[in-house]
Amino acid sequence: MHNPDFTLSAGPTFASARTLAALGSPIMYHYDPAFLATFHRLEGKVKQILRTNGDVILMQGEAVLGLEAAARSLARPGMGVLNLVSGVFGKGMGYWLRSTGANVHEIEVAYNDAVDPGVVAGYLDTHSEIELVAVVHCETPSGTLNDVARIGPIAREHGCLTLVDCVASVGGTPFEADAWHLDVCVLGPQKCLAGPAGMSLVSVSERAWAAIDDNPQAPRSSYLSMLDYREQWLRCGKFPFTPSVSDVFGVEAACDQLLEEGLDASIKRHEQAARVCRTGVVAMGLQLWTCREEIASPTVTAIALPAGLTDVEVRTHARERYGVMLSGSQGAGDLIRIGHMGPSTRSLYPIVGLLAVGRTCADLGVPVQIGAGIEAAMDALASNQPVAT
């Protein structure tokens, strides 16, 4: 089995050589002073990326760890919680919230749509018992964005805390933890940062800490415990468990590259790649999955599966014949996805994705206009503002 020639998935995405070198740099003891210095630097860099002055905790597990930890730390029996559901991850958040005994309300929309902030405001106006709003910024499996920039302030105005899954949005679309009044934010390094998947990067506001402190059921003495982390590491300099030294090196390198480029430049890069890709999809005669383009995330393009094809067929053929690894739907619907995350946003990578999708569809019997699609996408690319090369 040859390695893929092109990884255009929706995360883990492929990483830069610099990030890979950092991942492969010598492992050292976690209390080595050089490692401790690295760890502290990384905390500061994550704060810059999430745009927060609050605490940041670096949990040692894929972003799902941070999301579950946040849900179980914030929600408590009987608490009124509003969970916004526009996709698979929003749905999953509901399970965790309910398992704490919280009283979970949900606003759910189709998985090719986004939650209307106005509806959230209206719901909170009439449900003063709500104390916490949970929202997924980018629903990666379906490629949509919820408008957290508006939902955050609405929640704050109604006195609610917010729990935000920004795993696959930060770095690819604007995100402001403090300015948008977001209390707990969970970022995954394997998406737009193009780092390894092994960490959860979590910001916590003072208000969030107060709520977690007051929650007798918040995990304690547990791998899921944010309180242990604060108590032992933030306050006493003892790790609650051994951090994965290699992951920390890799994530720092990924953050460095993002900060050196600048968040604004990175966001623009993601937006341009998405535009190029979507122009090509439409011109090729395929359909975008999202009900309207304004809610499509710049970080991933979901394409509606042509009738008669399965996502497994498409992905297997694209990988076997064209060496391109695409993402499936993870249960969000009949779609396949081309990721635009980190380096896969650069130059011709979106076109490579189009070539693989288009020719695969053709090979599998679906008429597509590959030439027209590529022409249109190349036009879009040529009209981009120059990327920093």
Next chain:
Amino acid sequence: MHNPDFTLSAGPTFASARTLAALGSPIMYHYDPAFLATFHRLEGKVKQILRTNGDVILMQGEAVLGLEAAARSLARPGMGVLNLVSGVFGKGMGYWLRSTGANVHEIEVAYNDAVDPGVVAGYLDTHSEIELVAVVHCETPSGTLNDVARIGPIAREHGCLTLVDCVASVGGTPFEADAWHLDVCVLGPQKCLAGPAGMSLVSVSERAWAAIDDNPQAPRSSYLSMLDYREQWLRCGKFPFTPSVSDVFGVEAACDQLLEEGLDASIKRHEQAARVCRTGVVAMGLQLWTCREEIASPTVTAIALPAGLTDVEVRTHARERYGVMLSGSQGAGDLIRIGHMGPSTRSLYPIVGLLAVGRTCADLGVPVQIGAGIEAAMDALASNQPVAT
């Protein structure tokens, strides 16, 4: 802050160039067929290393994740559990077990001693309500071994399941999951395998799965859930959460090197390194921490702190002046530790540890016989059977 010249800690220990190259190899999508093949291969290799034909699950978090998951999965309210405590990790296991509502009995010994298997047998003879025995094979913080080869069969004879923390023993001392009737075993890759710290490698017997299935409180829909892992991955080929691709590559490389060398050769290598180191410690006029050498783990040498010194002083001085990173006690007692794990067992590494410890003590005012210690340790090294170089 310059990187350490020598990492002689008790884990994470330093890794081979081959393992580092694997950690830094290209990140791919976790459903890429090349990654899936790797993941399945790794499961097989971990089975070989743990010597089991049972299931192996590869959880995405440091070994503490696997230990907590195992404790919470196996223990249930009211269950009789015998927890053996001879150090910090045994003590910690008790907290998790009790938090499930289990009825936890403990046999506790001093942290420079090991639990007598005969005492375990006697206790089980008189406490038929015990259904689970939890034991730490190598208590890394204090450098001791419990005799799991005997405790496992005793537990089985009494109809008990076993939960074994073999995080820091496997690869450095004999270990046989199936032959010793061990039901859940948790291994950490950052110790004798000299891999990254980001994974828990867990074996589960059929008997253990049956007990977990019957435990209504076993974690479900959680990062801590072994049941999710079985249901989704082992049975359906869906990952319950994204594995850290880099860690998987790194751990496979570490396993490959261990299996190519052979477990027996690796164990001998660890035993010889420990003997060299301890010969030097004694000849230098310092004292071993363990109450008797038979229970000292081949994977780490704990040295009693000379009167008047703190472990922070010793470790800071050794690192600053001699570039050597040693381990402290993690609360197990007044000791410092030289790790013998993976490559740090090879050739002159134990001597480097002795030089750093000895000269640091001398610099801090403790009279030690460095020359005599090194001579004796070199004699021991010279009398070793040749290591494969």
Next chain:
Amino acid sequence: MHNPDFTLSAGPTFASARTLAALGSPIMYHYDPAFLATFHRLEGKVKQILRTNGDVILMQGEAVLGLEAAARSLARPGMGVLNLVSGVFGKGMGYWLRSTGANVHEIEVAYNDAVDPGVVAGYLDTHSEIELVAVVHCETPSGTLNDVARIGPIAREHGCLTLVDCVASVGGTPFEADAWHLDVCVLGPQKCLAGPAGMSLVSVSERAWAAIDDNPQAPRSSYLSMLDYREQWLRCGKFPFTPSVSDVFGVEAACDQLLEEGLDASIKRHEQAARVCRTGVVAMGLQLWTCREEIASPTVTAIALPAGLTDVEVRTHARERYGVMLSGSQGAGDLIRIGHMGPSTRSLYPIVGLLAVGRTCADLGVPVQIGAGIEAAMDALASNQPVAT
């Protein structure tokens, strides 16, 4: 300056992750037994790749070193030498040959053509004073192949030695040092092997050694000396100069990958990539540089520059706007080149080259049919026999 996104040059080409890891593996002393073992293994692998049972010498410098060393070692004052010139490297070989005082005859053709073996035979029939025939297999700067499979036997029949520049052909098109009676062959690792540029891999037949021995002017006590190399290394195990340990590791990894895939598979891979690329070039409305396609090397596609464009313009624009690094002509004519060497032959890489060339031409005012070109190239790719993925 961002690194290139795609390196589709005619060498150095981009390398696999495995080759890069080998290049970055720990440097050791050149008389370390582990390095000596590597060096000897590499000699054997190069023999397999060149298909020779003769000697192989691994000179420490880019392939030009080996070519010059071979020319100065074989040619002597007054010797009759036939130099075949169909491009820049053939031309350059003439300078070295003449500087030795040899009596150099040349058959020269246009740089978009190849030398006719029949003409060579005819020339040798009528010039019995010729003792050495020098020929370039792949003229990389212009993308053409000379028919060394026929020229070698013709030379041998006429009692001539052969000096073959196979720097950029081996691995991408059939090559047989012994079967074709080739006496000195010089291969560069940075082409179809996709390794580092720092070595010359040279085969030497017994007949060639005899001629060099008899040449009083053959370099001795020199970095250019093949005789030193034989005397000191092949016969006495002393390196005439320190080999670059890193390069040796990198080249061995490159050879391993080629041998594991198999030479025949690798050649097919190069041929298919070239066919895909050329189909696209023509369908796009651009012109191939070579006067006829049979003589085009599978390892590089030379495209005639559209009127009004310079190669610097095209390459600069493609690199700046599309992140693709192409090769220029190195003085061979008005052309630009897309390399198909090593990994750049795989899957969609030739298409990426077409996209960059096509859109760059369009951006610079040349009408090209990008869509039609890509459609045709994708058709060709889809009809390929599956590559091993």
Next chain:
Amino acid sequence: MHNPDFTLSAGPTFASARTLAALGSPIMYHYDPAFLATFHRLEGKVKQILRTNGDVILMQGEAVLGLEAAARSLARPGMGVLNLVSGVFGKGMGYWLRSTGANVHEIEVAYNDAVDPGVVAGYLDTHSEIELVAVVHCETPSGTLNDVARIGPIAREHGCLTLVDCVASVGGTPFEADAWHLDVCVLGPQKCLAGPAGMSLVSVSERAWAAIDDNPQAPRSSYLSMLDYREQWLRCGKFPFTPSVSDVFGVEAACDQLLEEGLDASIKRHEQAARVCRTGVVAMGLQLWTCREEIASPTVTAIALPAGLTDVEVRTHARERYGVMLSGSQGAGDLIRIGHMGPSTRSLYPIVGLLAVGRTCADLGVPVQIGAGIEAAMDALASNQPVAT
């Protein structure tokens, strides 16, 4: 064959992880603008390290290439040349010089001694026909230094050019190309810079260029040609041959680390390591090779072989039994060598060398006082000014 645990050779020495990562970074086309920028940066860094404002040329081959190129470029038939011989490399320089037809005078001393600058001055006073003085700064095979700081000005006062082999001195002992009036200086990256062996870093003064221009026999159209390099690269931006991209990346990383640390700090580090090592050698009862310690190079310690032992025996045993790779004499005499170059100067590495040498001697029947030697060396190490850790 396991890789060495410790490489304490006199070059190639082991490299830092950062240098290795650079060596393993993606290969790109040599005319890629990112590579061109790197190449130009490296020229500037080499100037800083050699302390020159003159030209620097980066030849693609081990330092012997640069040395031979310099000798053949500067010396011409009938030219009066004074070659200073205090070891193997000085001797070898004589062969190259004589092969040009120059009239070579030599001042030769025993290979455990250095050339007296006063003798050089006296010789030049009485031999006004001398136009060029060739001198080796550090004779690596025997571990001695010639006083180039004095010889350079003496040569200039007498109107002579200088050709300096500073391959193994720069970075480990003071060196000033311009201040000392040195015309052509050849540095190897695999010594105190701890980089790869594949390049020659050569400085050339205007006076040297003038002499080379005037030399009708200076290599032209050759891999050995400095004139080609100036003509094509320095003046026209065309590489005379493809540079090894990987080596350039590796050497730049090595230079960066040296410049970031500072030349003075690096020199002090080498001097301290040598002092520690030599203290131990003597205290162990072995003998230093050099006739007096003032002329011993800080970059390598040569130890006289005890009677009855061969260097092959010692090195083989040390490598097989203790995993330590030492250097032999390369024909300079009955000695073995411990290198102090780059990272092998740090912290306990010199002690590791002493352990391997001492115990090997003991194992082979030579009485040595290992304990006393290590005690003394550790005392010396403890009295060092702190190295930057």
